[in-house]
Amino acid sequence: MTFTSPVPTTAGTTTGTPTGPTTGPTTGPAVLDADFYGFQDLLTPREQEAVLAVREFMEREVRPLADDYWERAECPVHLFKPFAELGTVGAAWPECAPFESSAVFRGWIGMELARVDSSFCTFVGVSSGLAMSAIGLGGSPEQRAQWLPPMASGDVIGAFGLTEPLSGSDTAKGLRTTATRHGDTWTLHGAKRWIGNATFADVVVVWAKDTDDDQVKGFLVRKGTPGFTATKIERKQSLRIVQNADIVLDGVEVAEADRLQRIDRFRDVAQVLRVTRDGVSWQALGTMVGAYEAAVAYTRQREQFGHPIASYQLIQDKLATAYANVTASFAMCVRVAQLQDAGTQRDAHAAMAKSFVTTRMRETVALCREACGGNGITLDTGVARYFADAEAVYTFEGTRDMNNLIVGREITGHAAFV
Ligand code: FAD
Numbered sequence: 471m472t473f474t475s476p477v478p479t480t481a482g483t484t485t486g487t488p489t490g491p492t493t494g495p496t497t498g499p500a501v502l503d504a505d506f507y508g509f510q511d512l513l514t515p516r517e518q519e520a521v522l523a524v525r526e527f528m529e530r531e532v533r534p535l536a537d538d539y540w541e542r543a544e545c546p547v548h549l550f551k552p553f554a555e556l557g558t559v560g561a562a563w564p565e566c567a568p569f570e571s572s573a574v575f576r577g578w579i580g581m582e583l584a585r586v587d588s589s590f591c592t593f594v595g596v597s598s599g600l601a602m603s604a605i606g607l608g609g610s611p612e613q614r615a616q617w618l619p620p621m622a623s624g625d626v627i628g629a630f631g632l633t634e635p636l637s638g639s640d641t642a643k644g645l646r647t648t649a650t651r652h653g654d655t656w657t658l659h660g661a662k663r664w665i666g667n668a669t670f671a672d673v674v675v676v677w678a679k680d681t682d683d684d685q686v687k688g689f690l691v692r693k694g695t696p697g698f699t700a701t702k703i704e705r706k707q708s709l710r711i712v713q714n715a716d717i718v719l720d721g722v723e724v725a726e727a728d729r730l731q732r733i734d735r736f737r738d739v740a741q742v743l744r745v746t747r748d749g750v751s752w753q754a755l756g757t758m759v760g761a762y763e764a765a766v767a768y769t770r771q772r773e774q775f776g777h778p779i780a781s782y783q784l785i786q787d788k789l790a791t792a793y794a795n796v797t798a799s800f801a802m803c804v805r806v807a808q809l810q811d812a813g814t815q816r817d818a819h820a821a822m823a824k825s826f827v828t829t830r831m832r833e834t835v836a837l838c839r840e841a842c843g844g845n846g847i848t849l850d851t852g853v854a855r856y857f858a859d860a861e862a863v864y865t866f867e868g869t870r871d872m873n874n875l876i877v878g879r880e881i882t883g884h885a886a887f888v
Contacts, residue, residue, distance in 0.1 A: 502525075502759075503763070504585075504759040504762060504763065504793075504796050504800075505800065506793065506796070506797045506800075507797055507800065507801065509574075509800055509801075509804050512572070512574050512804065513572075513574065513575055513578065514572075514575075516569050517571055517572065517575040517578075520556070520557065520558055520569075520571075520575070520579075521575070521578055521579065521582060523556050524556055524558060524579055524582045524583070525582050527552075527553060527556060528582060528583060528585070528586040528587070528590070529586065531549055531552065531553075532546070532549065532583075532586050532587050532590050533586050533587070536586065536587040536589070536590070536711070536855065537849040537850075537855060539589075539711050540587075540589065540710045540711050540849070540855055541710070541849065543704075543706065543710040543711070544711065545589075545593055545670075545711050545712065545713050546590075546711070547593075547627075547670055549590075550593070550594065550597075550624050550627055551623075551624035551625070552624075553594060553624065554622065554623055554624025555623075555624065558576075558579045558598075559594070559597075559598040559602075559621070559622045559623075559624060560598070560602065560618060560619070560621065560622025560623075561575070561576050561579070562576055562602070562603070562606065563602065563606050563614070563618050563622065565614060565615065565618055565619060566618050566619050566621075566622035566623075567622075572807070572808075572811055573748070573807035573808070573810040573811045574804055574807040574808065574811075576749075576807075577748060577749065577751075577752035577803055577804075577807045578752065580595060580599075580749050580752040580753050580756065581752045581753070581755050581756035581759065581803070582756065583595075583753075583756060584752070584753040584754075584755070584756025584757045584759075584760065584863075585756040585757075585759045585760045585763075586760065587711065587760075587855070588709060588753060588756065588757045588760070588855075588856065588859040588860075588863060589709045589710065589711030589712045589859060590711065591753045591756060592666060592709055592712045592753070592862075592863075593666070593667065593711065593712055593713075595746075595749055595750075595753065596628070596629055596630055596666040596667045596712075597621060597627045597628040597629070597667060597671070598621070598622075599745075599746045599749045600628070600629075600630035600675070600742070600746050601621070601628025601629060601630050601671075601673070601674075601675050602617075602618060602621050602622075602628060603742045603745050603746055604630060604675045604688055604730065604733075604739075604742050605617045605618060605621075605628075605675070605690070605730065606618060607732070607738075607741055607742050607745070608688050608730035608731075608732045608733040608738060608739075608742065609730050609731060609732065610731035610732065613690070613728075613730065613731065617673065617690070626672045626673060627667055627670065627671050627672050627673075628667070628671055628672070628673050628674070628675065629665050629666060629667040629668040629671035629673070629674040629675070630665065630666070630674070630675050631662040631665045631668065631674050631675060631676045631677060631691075631717055632645075632662075632677045632739070633662060633663050633664045633665070634646055634647060634660065634661055634662055634663055635661050635662075635663045635716070638663075638664075639868070639869060639871070639872050640887070641677075641736075642736050642740070643736075645660075645677060645678065645679050645686060646660055646661075646679075647659065647660025647661065647662065647676070647677070647678040647679065647719060648660060648678055648679055648680075648681050649678040649679065649680050649681065649687055649689060649724075650680075650681045650682075651680070651682065651726070654725060654726045654727075655723050655724070655725060655726065656687075656689060656723070656724045656725075656726065656729060657721055657722070657723055657724075658676060658678050658689060658691070658697075658719045658721075658722040658723075658724060659719055659720065659721060659722075660678060660719050661716065661717060661718050661719065662676065662715075662716070662717035662719070663703075663716050663717075664703070664714050664715075664866075665700070665714060665715050665716075665717050666712050666713065666714050666715075667712075667713060668700040668713075668714075668715035668717055669700045669701075669702050669713045669715050670713065671693065672692070672693045673690050673691065673692055673693065674690075674691045674698075674700075674717070675688055675689070675690060675691075675730070676688070676689045676690075676691050676717075676719065676722075677689075677739060678719075685734060685735040685736070686733070686735060686736045686738075686739055687729055687730070687733055687734070688729065688730035688733040688739070689724045689728060689729055689730070690724070690728040690729075690730070691719075691722060691724060691728075692728075695722055695723070695724070696721075696722070696723070697719060697720040697721045697722040697723070698717070698718075698719060698720075698722050699717065699718045699720075700715040700716070700717050701715055701716045701717075701718075702714070702715055703715060703716060706862075707858055707861075708858050708859055708860075708861040708862035709859050709862040709863075710858075712862075740817065743867065743868075744815065744817055744820045745810065745820075746867060747820040747821065747823075747824045747867045747868065747873075748803070748806055748807060748810060748815075748820050748823065748824075750824055750828070750863060750866065750867040751799070751802070751803050751806065751820075751823040751824050751827040751828070752803050752807075753863055754799070754824075754827045754828045754830075754831040754860075754863050754864075755796065755799045755800060755803050755827055755831070757831055757835065757856050757859060757860055757863055758792065758795060758796055758799065758830065758831040758834035758835060758838075758856070758860075759796055760852075760856045761792075761834060761835040761838040761839070761853050761856035761857065761860075762789070762792045762793065762796055762834060762838055763852075764838065764842075764851065764852030764853045764856070765788075765789065765792065765837075765838035765839075765841045765842055765846075765853055766780070766789060767852070768841070768842045768845070768846075768851050768852070768853070769785050769789065769841050769842070772842075772843075772845075779841070785841050788837040788838070788840060788841045789837075789841065791833075791834075791837055792834045792837050792838055795830040795831075795833060795834045796834065798830065799826070799827040799830050799831070802822075802823045802826060802827060803823060803827065806819055806820060806823045816880070817876055817880075818876055818877050818879070818880035821868065821872075821873035821874070821876035821877050822873070822877045824867060824868060824873045825870045825873035825874050825877065828860075828863060828864045828870060829864075829870060831860050831863065831864070832860055832861075832864055835853070835856050835857045835860045836857065838853050838856070838857070839853050839854065839857045872887075875887055
């Protein structure tokens with residue numbers, strides 16, 4: 471099976487004629503032009519095959535509809551199940567994985583999704599990353615057996631409710647949603663904000679403070695539970711396809727059996743966030759790859775002063791900077807994934823990658839937009855969607871500030887959050 475990127479990134483000569491592929495040292499089946507240093511060599515043949523299947527799905531099913539859905543701020547929920555049937559949604563969990571895989575592979579899949587549409591990556595990632603990781607890491611064996619297989623098959627879609635109207639960066643200490651136990655039942659009161667997928671999810675992982683010990687606990691709130699309402703946040707200008715919601719929890723009753731049994735305090739939640747933060751770094755990488763590919767394609771065909779603009783030094787400077795950002799970010803994502811597999815990854819490793827890669831992403835999408843001139847701000851040129859979506863990716867899973875404070879704490883030994 472071979473696959474050629476729909477947007478070759480071959481450099482033009484002064485006359486605009488491609489001079490040959492600028493791919494990395496390898497020529498394997500899953501070659502991606504933006505993979506300049508050939509990181510695909512780290513994937514097994516089975517993983518490369520799965521990457522190809524995902525790339526083909528994204529090109530066939532998602533790319534053709536992404537701009538329209540983005541403009542209408544609607545989510546192609548119907549694609550979740552066919553995507554899940556490719557077998558990568560539960561790849562991290564032995565009970566649902568079709569084959570054993572590396573963290574590099576799982577991150578790479580997220581990159582492939584974001585390369586075509588960063589919203590689709592978020593839509594899938596909220597369920598397969600945030601919600602499944604919360605259950606996989608925080609659930610009892612029975613809870614894992616109950617929830618992970620149907621989530622991996624796409625029959626159940628999850629959401630993850632941590633952020634609140636009055637608590638974003640300070641969720642470690644500032645959660646106001648409460649959970650009170652009465653026998654075998656808990657009652658939840660409070661509000662959540664920005665919760666992706668919550669308007670249609672079958673299960674929402676809700677984080678709340680136990681009124682007894684003041685520690686954060688996790689609860690599986692099923693669709694239709696009385697007292698739970700989710701209202702879509704309108705007029706969003708980034709990741710418009712993702713359905714984010716304001717949630718109200720007004721006396722929501724949850725059985726003790728639906729409390730995540732291995733979550734006792736916020737430190738346990740942080741473990742989940744470390745893994746999912748790695749996923750957002752890969753998402754940021756994919757977002758800049760998508761913008762970069764579109765900018766290369768546009769600048770090679772757009773002529774000014776009688777020549778393709780790609781033949782001018784200042785345009786090449788922008789493309790070379792974007793390419794270097796992609797390549798450096800790739801290296802960081804790969805290494806952080808390897809640390810995850812080795813079991814040696816610390817919070818600061820994930821935080822540094824998230825901060826660095828999303829910052830490089832922001833610069834990259836701006837350079838790519840700039841290289842496309844005025845047309846770069848229309849969806850038609852293929853850069854504007856990435857440009858707008860980058861802002862949300864830069865912000866969620868900890869802003870740059872918060873992630874740098876995590877790294878700063880590791881450097882200095884001083885926590886400077888407050
Ligand atoms: P704030 O915490 O209010 O921060 C505002 C600014 O102040 C930032 O620049 C921040 O860096 C800065 N700041 C805050 N504290 C400090 C400090 N001590 N020192 C220096 N600067 C500081 N959450 C979920 O739980 N589930 C989801 O599914 C989800 N999806 C999301 C999807 C989108 C599109 C978006 C935009 C957000 C989503 N979030 C979700 C929430 C996201 O994680 C938060 O937006 C993020 O953590 C930042 O919180 P905040 O927006 O409340 O900003």
